[in-house]
Amino acid sequence: MPDEEHMVDVQDLIASPVPDGVRVVVRCPEGKEAPQKFGTLDFSTVFLVAENPPDEFASPAGLGPRDLAWVLEKPSRKLKTVQDRWGTRASEVLDELIRSGAVMVKARVNMRDLRIKRYLQIIRTPLWSERADERRRELLGRIDPEQARTGLLDLMQGITELGSERALLLRSEPGVVPEGSATRAGHWDTYDFAVRVACRWYKHGGDRHPTQREVSSRSHAHTAGTKARWTDARVHAVENLLRKYISELFDFPDHEIRVKGPLRWYKDGALAVDAVTTDPWAGLPSNGVRETGSLELVTGIRGVLVLENQDTFYRSCQIPAITEGWVCVWGAGYASDGLVGFLKMLEPLPIAVWGDLDAHGIAIITNLRDRVKRDVYPVAMTEESWLRGPHRPQPPERQEQDAKKAAGLLDQAPDTLRPVAALIADHPELAGLGVEQEAQHTEVLPGLADLLAGVLDSVHSPSGA
Structure with a gap:
């Protein structure tokens, strides 16, 4: 829908x-x-x-x-x-x-x-x-569970890093995700996808990080190849099994970083991008901006605001009280290497972040903090906001997966987000559910400039990390 x-x-x-x-x-x-x-x-x-x-x-x-x-x-x-x-x-x-x-x-x-x-x-x-x-394979009966299990066992044979996972699969029933699997997958299809990708990664990863499509073209050459869908559930199962964020595992082609605010980029001595005046936003090449030219921080700049979703970025760019002092950046989910490099170029400006109030939103911010290697300051992401909702409906299996993911973030997330992670992990009625950024626009956008002013007050306080 x-x-x-x-x-x-x-x-x-x-x-x-x-x-x-x-x-x-x-x-x-x-x-x-x-x-x-x-x-x-x-x-x-x-x-x-x-x-x-x-x-x-x-x-x-x-x-x-x-x-x-x-x-x-x-x-x-x-x-x-x-x-x-x-x-x-x-x-x-x-x-x-x-x-x-x-x-x-x-x-x-x-x-x-x-x-x-x-x-x-x-x-x-x-x-x-x-x-x-x-679901199609279930309906058409094209997968023999024992055959599928045997196929994965053969693939994992000899891969030391997957030895524990293989031992779990050996003791499990055919067609069932092994209990205690590092993938934390809720369905066999998700488990099968993650294991095949991991096998390809360990056997042929090499020194150069491949793209997702390069890996799936080999790991799933027997089925969909490059058309294999990297759903959220599959991405997180791969991350869990390989113990790294997706952005650390794969290379992502050069892409546009959307920005709006007190920032200009000069290339070969000429103004190439003016994020101050361009409407509704300006686009920077993710790799090019780090490799050539120079950035000008316009007078009055206070910090960087990273926004997870496109609509929220668009709305924030329409608020002069924000863009006059803050560079708004569309994070587009998990930050790419290009975006992380760009944010490092803006150090020591404080980084405020606003994302979906769900397990994945918290994981995205945790990943960003770890990779920029300094504090980030979540805004509008409180226990009260999560409890207020409205909560996005989830199928039961996805709800259970997200609750487990939140539990895994309790000791990793920024301090201010750990109470929210605890609610998502253990709430008796709403565990695993989340609140999307767009559903918060009415409550948050009118006061977002004030929340960012609060970030500046917290910059020198350890409570923001």
Whole structure:
């Protein structure tokens, strides 16, 4: 399901009847307002989504295993393929797929009579995409658990670093993640992915860090190769097994670092990027900015604010009280080597960070602190904020994984985030859940400048680390 922050309900504007349990929305472009046409909301293209999608991966009623596997096979399909497969039942099946949270449907609206003119395509939702490969194999019965277990044991043979993991697998039941596995994986598919990547890493890692696709093209050459999906669960299982953050394990191609604030970059003596005046933000080459030219810290600069999510970065860049003194930087999740190098160039400016209030958000900040090798100062990430919510729904297995991840951060995270990690790890009702940055905009953004002023007061205090 698309993020609620990026959907506008337009059902009352549509003249066509809508099936029970389905609503009609317009999706907003990432980091922008709702689409406009001639000064009014443009709802010529809409999406039909579940009104109350289940939190869990529940099979739609009336669909057999092979039909469901077909839905899971591709991220999107043209409507005609649905009609060709189910014929006269196509409309009924489509409605059930939407209600179950499996797909959303893109449709075109006739703006003259405000009726839905035609359906264009079905799009698999993120919840279903997260486990699509694993679920398809379960449905189609293509994996023999004993054969899969034997295959991994053969791969791990002779790799000293995986000796303990192999011993656990030897004692486990076929198709079951071994108890005590270093991967902390919740499903066999995630476990299998992490072990295969680790085997490739230890056998052929060498001195040069490979990219993720270089590794998966070899570790999963028997299946998807470079198309193997690096889901969040798989990434964290690999990190756990190899005992390093993903950013330390792999090389990432040069990319754009988005910034806004009192900073300029000069190349060959000429102004190349002016983050002061560029609207809405400026882009710096992650490797180029460290290798050539020079940075100018504009008078009045106070610090750096690293923001995990794109929407939050965009909104923060629109607040002059922040960008006049702080360089806003989009962290884009786990920091790349290029971003870490860039932040080191700005030393000794204090680094404030604001991310999702969940186990992964805390891990991202912990990773950043460790790699820049100095204190970072989390803002708007308190126990009260986490308890207040709203909490993002999670499938039970993902909730359990995140609770375990939070428990593993209790002795590693910055001091101010450890109480939040404890809540995520052990809360009797909400363990494993998190609060997204975007859900906090209304409460946090109006007072963010004051929170950053508080960071400056804490710079010389050990409580910020």
